[in-house]
Amino acid sequence: MSFPNPHHDHGPCVAHALEAAEEECRRRGARLTDIRRRVLELVWRSHAPIGAYALLEALGKAAPPTVYRALDFLLAHGLIHRIEKLNAFVGCAHPGHAHPGQFLLCRQCGAAAELNDDSIEQAVRVAAEHSGFLVTSLVVEAEGLCPACQGQQA
Amino acid sequence: MSFPNPHHDHGPCVAHALEAAEEECRRRGARLTDIRRRVLELVWRSHAPIGAYALLEALGKAAPPTVYRALDFLLAHGLIHRIEKLNAFVGCAHPGHAHPGQFLLCRQCGAAAELNDDSIEQAVRVAAEHSGFLVTSLVVEAEGLCPACQGQQA
DNA sequence: GGGCTAAATGTTATATTATAACGTTCCGTC
């Protein structure tokens, strides 16, 4: 939900996310195959959003459709989010909860934090209603500086 | 700011936008060259966000960098916005005012409406502060159904 | 106007992101 210490031990986060994904897939009757699991793990290992071709390279011998299919699956089941601005992907911190993606993206270190703020969604919904528009999905991507990088600025 | 009647006469809108762009460029000491002007006009003529390669084709004999350079100029001077979700561009309804892009995108007809709602920006800024994050730019893109297309649904 | 300079444009090549199409393998079910 917020920015982790950049030096924290990320291993347990990844392990926890994979476990949560396993459970979510069981719950949904979806198959978290080896490839899908590996892609999810790679996404989580990266603290910054990671692109499809970076994943592809990390996977070793694989062609683009392999990675895109895995990403499609993970997106469909709410296990990752896509960052439109970056054409890249991040692990979802709250699988199982329906929610729009709201992100804070540090332009210095690349770190991403997921928000889950109803007041943002409400503000958009209200503004949309004024135009008679019905919102079905919402992208919110704020670029700026994370706490750690603000300190490092001159 | 809102969705126009899909059958309205768009010509005057385009003409007005071009005039406003001329003035904004004068004010800024920027050169609205022939290519830039033509690209801006093409962007405005399209009701829906239009992609770089569609513009390229409409321009006739031109190579990608020509169009991308014109788009870069228009973006830099706030005359158009980029829709990240669509990799496409729309005319800015309020050149001269600094403002983040907030858009309503109809998934049926493709129409785009620009919002300019402070409460959305405020909500994001407040949520970001809770994480100690400093927002410098903001993308808000809501997908859904415009008034006209809601009527046409079963 | 002539010459200078910086900006703008032209041109070619290539990088990056994403999908189409079709064949094969794997896995649960009967």
Add this chain to the structure above:
DNA sequence: GACGGAACGTTATAATATAACATTTAGCCC
């Protein structure tokens, strides 16, 4: 173990975007 559908492999290509360098143009000073 045969069937059927999902998952995966493979090849090709579409769609989006930029790098690098040559040439032209426009503004400016004298």
